[in-house]
Amino acid sequence: MADAIKVLLVDDHQVVRRGLRTFLEVQDDIEVVGEAADGAEGVDRAEELQPDVILMDVKMPGMDGVDALRRLRELDNRARVLVVTSFTEQRTVVPALRAGAAGYVYKDVDPDALAGAIRSVHAGHILLQPEVAGVLLAQEETNSGTGRAGSLTEREREVLGLIADGRSNREIARALVLSEKTVKTHVSNILMKLDLSDRTQAALWAVRHGVTG
Numbered sequence: 001m002a003d004a005i006k007v008l009l010v011d012d013h014q015v016v017r018r019g020l021r022t023f024l025e026v027q028d029d030i031e032v033v034g035e036a037a038d039g040a041e042g043v044d045r046a047e048e049l050q051p052d053v054i055l056m057d058v059k060m061p062g063m064d065g066v067d068a069l070r071r072l073r074e075l076d077n078r079a080r081v082l083v084v085t086s087f088t089e090q091r092t093v094v095p096a097l098r099a100g101a102a103g104y105v106y107k108d109v110d111p112d113a114l115a116g117a118i119r120s121v122h123a124g125h126i127l128l129q130p131e132v133a134g135v136l137l138a139q140e141e142t143n144s145g146t147g148r149a150g151s152l153t154e155r156e157r158e159v160l161g162l163i164a165d166g167r168s169n170r171e172i173a174r175a176l177v178l179s180e181k182t183v184k185t186h187v188s189n190i191l192m193k194l195d196l197s198d199r200t201q202a203a204l205w206a207v208r209h210g211v212t213g
Helices: 014-024 039-049 065-074 090-098 111-122 130-143 146-151 154-164 169-176 180-194 199-208
Strands: 005-010 030-036 053-056 080-085 103-106
Touching: 005 014, 005 039, 005 111, 014 030, 014 111, 030 039, 030 111, 039 053, 039 065, 053 065, 053 111, 065 080, 065 090, 080 090, 080 111, 090 103, 103 111, 154 169, 154 180, 154 199, 169 180, 180 199
Parallel strands: 005 030, 005 053, 053 080, 080 103
Antiparallel strands: none
């Protein structure tokens, strides 16, 4: 399965990990490459195995999922993290998204929907439940004024609109006939000008202020 999506499971409950593995191993395009029982072990395994996607629980003993996400960002690990949680409270999920998660699903998610979520975040998309998106949008309204949009060049607005559509850098490069390196530069400029920290915030800002691809 050379082209399979490599997945790392990080959850302190062995039964949960076993259930996830059992289902995912029957997917032709997904390969479970490892497991970890807490955030610290998850970070170590992510560095060792270099998975494409990490399924990460939030509440774990020792290093929890949010701290693990922050550590992965510090290490510039390329894996996309999909939070798999039984907690629905916004105070639990929002910090994970702020720390760099590409999205989240609940542990009672339909198996086929979980596989679809893995494929989606691997493709560069962001998965947000409506209630959490609403909270993040409200925060972006507070933290970022509409006047900042005027500092963006026309090309940066185009890139921002495509980010809001969930496009990856590769897809944006293809759509605008640019190199991926140029797209990365535009993304960095957008984040700097709008005083945002990541693509999730940029996508939400774009939706809130009507910048579309």
